[in-house]
Amino acid sequence: MLTKYITDLKTELTMETEKKLYTxxxxxxxxxxxxxxxxxxxxxxxxxxxxxxxSASSIEGVHRYTITAYATRSEIERVVLQIERKVDVLQCxxxxxxxxxxxxxxxxxxxxxxxxxxxxxxxxxxxYQANIIEVNPTFSVVEKSGKxxxxxxxxxxxxxxxxxxxxxxxGRIAITRARIEHVSEYLDKISRRFAKD
Amino acid sequence: xxxxxxxxxxxxxxxxxxxxxxxxxxxGGNIISVFDVMMDYRDKINxxxxxxxxxxxxxxxxxxxxSGRVGVAIVTSGPGVTNTITGIADAMLDSTPIVVIAGQxxxxxxxxxxxxxxxxxxxxxxxxxxxxxxxxxxxxTMAVAKAFYIASTGRPGPVVLDFTKDxxxxxxEYKPYSIDYIRSYIPKTDVSPASIEQAAELIDNCRKPLVxxxxxxxxxxxxxxxQDFIEKGNLPAARTLLGLSALSSDHPLNMGMLGLHxxxxxxxxxxxxxxxxxxxxxxxxRVTGVVANYAKKAKIIHLDIDKSEIxxxxxxxxxxxxxxxxxxxxxxxxxxxxSHADWIKEFAPLAQKEKELVIDKAIAxxxxxxxxxxxxxxxxxxAPDNTVMVTDVGLNQMFAVRYFKxxxxxxxxxxxxxxxxxxAIPAAIGAATGAPERPVIMFAGxxxxxxxxxxxxxxxxxxxxVKMVVxxxxxxxNVRQWQHLMFNDRYxxxxxxSPMYQDIAAAYGFDYIRVEKRQDLEAGIKAMxxxxxxxxxxxxxxxxENVWPMIRPGSDVDQVYYGPQD
Ligand SMILES: Cc1ncc(C[n+]2csc(CCOP(=O)(O)OP(=O)(O)O)c2C)c(N)n1
Ligand SMILES: [Mg+2]
Numbered sequence: 001m002l003t004k005y006i007t008d009l010k011t012e013l014t015m016e017t018e019k020k021l022y023t024x025x026x027x028x029x030x031x032x033x034x035x036x037x038x039x040x041x042x043x044x045x046x047x048x049x050x051x052x053x054x055s056a057s058s059i060e061g062v063h064r065y066t067i068t069a070y071a072t073r074s075e076i077e078r079v080v081l082q083i084e085r086k087v088d089v090l091q092c093x094x095x096x097x098x099x100x101x102x103x104x105x106x107x108x109x110x111x112x113x114x115x116x117x118x119x120x121x122x123x124x125x126x127x128y129q130a131n132i133i134e135v136n137p138t139f140s141v142v143e144k145s146g147k148x149x150x151x152x153x154x155x156x157x158x159x160x161x162x163x164x165x166x167x168x169x170x171g172r173i174a175i176t177r178a179r180i181e182h183v184s185e186y187l188d189k190i191s192r193r194f195a196k197d
Numbered sequence: 198x199x200x201x202x203x204x205x206x207x208x209x210x211x212x213x214x215x216x217x218x219x220x221x222x223x224x225g226g227n228i229i230s231v232f233d234v235m236m237d238y239r240d241k242i243n244x245x246x247x248x249x250x251x252x253x254x255x256x257x258x259x260x261x262x263x264s265g266r267v268g269v270a271i272v273t274s275g276p277g278v279t280n281t282i283t284g285i286a287d288a289m290l291d292s293t294p295i296v297v298i299a300g301q302x303x304x305x306x307x308x309x310x311x312x313x314x315x316x317x318x319x320x321x322x323x324x325x326x327x328x329x330x331x332x333x334x335x336x337x338t339m340a341v342a343k344a345f346y347i348a349s350t351g352r353p354g355p356v357v358l359d360f361t362k363d364x365x366x367x368x369x370e371y372k373p374y375s376i377d378y379i380r381s382y383i384p385k386t387d388v389s390p391a392s393i394e395q396a397a398e399l400i401d402n403c404r405k406p407l408v409x410x411x412x413x414x415x416x417x418x419x420x421x422x423x424q425d426f427i428e429k430g431n432l433p434a435a436r437t438l439l440g441l442s443a444l445s446s447d448h449p450l451n452m453g454m455l456g457l458h459x460x461x462x463x464x465x466x467x468x469x470x471x472x473x474x475x476x477x478x479x480x481x482x483r484v485t486g487v488v489a490n491y492a493k494k495a496k497i498i499h500l501d502i503d504k505s506e507i508x509x510x511x512x513x514x515x516x517x518x519x520x521x522x523x524x525x526x527x528x529x530x531x532x533x534x535x536s537h538a539d540w541i542k543e544f545a546p547l548a549q550k551e552k553e554l555v556i557d558k559a560i561a562x563x564x565x566x567x568x569x570x571x572x573x574x575x576x577x578x579x580a581p582d583n584t585v586m587v588t589d590v591g592l593n594q595m596f597a598v599r600y601f602k603x604x605x606x607x608x609x610x611x612x613x614x615x616x617x618x619x620x621a622i623p624a625a626i627g628a629a630t631g632a633p634e635r636p637v638i639m640f641a642g643x644x645x646x647x648x649x650x651x652x653x654x655x656x657x658x659x660x661x662x663v664k665m666v667v668x669x670x671x672x673x674x675n676v677r678q679w680q681h682l683m684f685n686d687r688y689x690x691x692x693x694x695s696p697m698y699q700d701i702a703a704a705y706g707f708d709y710i711r712v713e714k715r716q717d718l719e720a721g722i723k724a725m726x727x728x729x730x731x732x733x734x735x736x737x738x739x740x741x742e743n744v745w746p747m748i749r750p751g752s753d754v755d756q757v758y759y760g761p762q763d
Pocket of ligand 1: 589590591592593594616617618619641642643644645646670672673674675676
């Protein structure tokens, strides 16, 4: 008789659990559908994207994505390799916070009458070095750029005064602290290597 | 200025420039103008009308696998191309170079739910190497050149071209397009001499090496380079399912097949090895068993062309990135001659144990119904050395890969990564077309054959001389085995009736023999192999035969289960 067995499937590879916020900088050709391909890599591995910014880069025709996500180091390494494998992606690199300059921007739409009647509102705005970029009788707009924590603190304090109508914050944008420009270097290397004599 | 021609004609010109000699195709409204031009290319390109677009994709795969060239399928938009999705996904997982060209609604109608419009690029992006919509006639030569370049270089894979109707109809000059490089895509990196040094150091100093041979060796055409390498170091080697014909079954250093239903010796000794040298393979979960306990005593050297495979599943000590046709000779030149005699001796008792507990019973049973193993064994005994063996998926596949003998390169065509039932018939059509000088023998089960049986029509029409061995156990046997092992023999929807295959074979004009008794098996196979044209050999096999050995789910690679012993 065959021995029947019911097994508990052991699945996990390693017990590496420490998750951190990593910043990925991706450069790609400017073709339709790349964003989908990049985000799909995160989705397949069930990693949530915390923030995502798409913009032009310093190189003509090259798009730049700044993506943040909480993951373990090995997860993020896998993600980076999978993204870089896409045919239209030029380069994908990941960074810890110490390796980049980073900024976010937030806008607050607030009630002008509350700002006028409660001096605390202006004090908070000054304390956070935020700028008022629009004032009209019904609402005013406050702009703050900086670190996410600052922005969230500002949001909390303003909310305490009951003046906020809308709040929006951008994703992180980041620039590397390194002295070499990896993408330009990569492109130079490629064109030198394949240049026709 | 040259004369302007229609986009459809530009496509065909561009395809001939890529030396395309065969197209598997199925027409429809949004690709009709391409088919119109194809009529003028019948002397240059062999055009095969399949019976279902899934067949076109699998046939393109079979063609590519045996020939090493890009397989091509041309289909219509909407349902035509969604029918190819299984083949595209299959080609992605098994690194098979194919280009699928599909019609598409006019670019002006895109996004309006036009008749037979689907978001093809969106659907196929996750399962292709590259997926591109041709919206302008001027872009056709560029798109075709890129498609073939991307599909065939680096780690090969499927490419989809989504060809809008207006780009087909538009007029443009034919401007040949050639590709030196794509700046965002580096198909292979130069082999780092430092990595060769490190690897050679490990190889020279190890005592228990094991080389894992994957399909990458075949894709690189590095079969000889591999053999030189293992012979110099006397390194025992085992192959993955897709790598089976990268090293001859008869080679003294060949220790068998890895994985779920692979051979005991290499599976068990994986966990004794002190050095694993993986060449062009990806540590699929069917190969590793429980990863956490896989090859824990070994350092790992991984040769691969795809950077994203390094360390994906198991941590790698020395990665050797690049083409193994370049890196293997570099390693061979650098390593010392060695014998590893004691270590190699360790394989024999395990192989002997498997022979006694499993193989003898499978291939030479004394009585009872015919078994799958003996069927494959008998075919292997009679098949010429240059045979291409095509399999479907299921027990038939596991027996076929275990008991066939591989003596020529590129002689196995099987769906490994996706495990696609219904693969065999169309893939065999493709294989026979891609290697017309080689015999093609296909093994399938009663379930798989009923999935793509419509392609009998293609075999009939083009007189494709495939030898089809259907091992009929009246079950979806592979699933039934799992129900037996894990669900208390509750055979939910796995028993299956077959039609009268004799009548079906007759309807298509195939020679047919049904073998029910052991004493008729050898003669049946002989008749099949002697036949000029297509042949359908139905072998009625034991209903509830299981395949052993097995690394059961949740087991480590060295916990080989040899099946019940009575
Ligand atoms: C398209 C598809 N559907 C379902 C499966 C799951 N499956 C794997 S093996 C198998 C049974 C195959 O039966 P058969 O073709 O008769 O081969 P046998 O195992 O009996 O040799 C099934 C249903 C699959 N691999 N592919
Ligand atoms: Mg069956």
